[in-house]
Amino acid sequence: MDLPAAYRTPESAARLHLIAESHQRLLGEPLVTPSPDIATALWSAPEVILAHGTEADPRFFFANRAALARFEASFDQMIGMPSRLSAEAPNRTERQALLDRVSRDGFIADYAGVRISLKGKRFRIEQATVWNLIDAEGKVHGQAAAFSRWTEL
Secondary structure, eight states: OOOOGGGGSHHHHHHHHHHHHHHHHHHSSOSSOOOSOHHHHHHHOSSEEEEEOOSSSOBEEEEOHHHHHHTTOOHHHHTTSBGGGGSOGGGHHHHHHHHHHHHHHSEEEEEEEEEEOTTSOEEEEEEEEEEEEEOTTOOEEEEEEEEOEEEEO
């Protein structure tokens, strides 16, 4: 699947740049190989990369090809979906504690937790990095996550 057209708009380009830039600034290392086409680099990355906004019920605005495969979702199913739905109801309190910790500390690089695909398959992610999306003025625009290790449950 090629890069969706929705990721080629100027607004999306700025948000995708913020995903990579915030990761670099907070963790001191690039999320993906530096490229003039950051949208394609994020989309094509082998690790799962997701991002949601700051709405009261945050919704995914980015999911790369690996994320769509891992969560067994189409682009249209994943983008705009409340991010809380990526965890089963009993695990949502744990997920919220994670998000609160990221909000407080800027990032975490050691997260592990259970997630669920849109087809109901449970899996445990390990060694996930979750970070705030912060612009140059310090405004928070959401949070992003990346992981490449999981175990089917």
